[in-house]
Amino acid sequence: TGRHTEWVLIDPDKADRFRHDGDQYIPGSGHRWSHVHRTKDAQPNFKAGNAVAQAVEDDEEELPWQVVGVSAEDMMNRLKRYFNFYKHEVQAAIEGSKLPALPMGGKGRATAPPEGFQPPKAAIADEADQSDSCSE
Numbered sequence: 001t002g003r004h005t006e007w008v009l010i011d012p013d014k015a016d017r018f019r020h021d022g023d024q025y026i027p028g029s030g031h032r033w034s035h036v037h038r039t040k041d042a043q044p045n046f047k048a049g050n051a052v053a054q055a056v057e058d059d060e061e062e063l064p065w066q067v068v069g070v071s072a073e074d075m076m077n078r079l080k081r082y083f084n085f086y087k088h089e090v091q092a093a094i095e096g097s098k099l100p101a102l103p104m105g106g107k108g109r110a111t112a113p114p115e116g117f118q119p120p121k122a123a124i125a126d127e128a129d130q131s132d133s134c135s136e
Helices: 073-095
Strands: 006-010 016-021
Antiparallel strands (some): 006 016
């Protein structure tokens, strides 16, 4: 791009997804971003056999249409804690724990999952986030 710096958004698989020219405190939004198709660190997938990768058109809807600057480390840490707490609450709901009692007139008073119910394993929780506490 001829620029010395760039903004890059990275997906959970640690792959570059979108880029924007740097040299700005806060990048723009929408069409100022573009999809990234880098293969510098790509490794061959031997399980794919003779399969040929099919090119997929870039979806304009995926572009970051809102970009907000988080200017303080304290705010970033708070946002991270809020998100971890959110994941914890969603996981608890999936497991059926901490459910409120049924309202008056409801059938039964069960606040626990049925006997023998097996909740999905870590449907939301990320192994990478296990070190972060979600009980704040």
